[in-house]
Amino acid sequence: MVAYSEAMWAEAKKKCRLNNEDIALAKRLGLNPRSLIKNIPSRSEPWKAPVKDWLHEIDEKRQKKAAQKQERKERPQKSSS
Template structure:
């Protein structure tokens, strides 16, 4: 489902994101509603801001992708 630009703009404003954060969120397959839902409130001091959360997800996926790629390369050399 494609989300309207209005929803993305609302998420950008409420979550205090920049254009780069929105671009990364879209690439990760996140939607504006999930971004808004993950805004930490005052009782959730442990929760990272949405922009940090997006970057952490991106780094984790890149790390996993790199590990998978290394595993494939090592499997090729063993055969």
């Protein structure tokens, strides 16, 4: 795994208008500063969400998926006799 410098994270934080919590979330999600910068919507991409919203959307989807997986795990298994 490549370690990204704090300078790169600081640049992504500034360009994407993120706060420290958003940067921590991006790191937890396994994203890198370059991917954040690449996902800044341009004027020709009005459908793209701002990076901050995009990050929280990814996190929400992952949490929902993990909850469903946990739910399936806890559900009693039917025996196929």
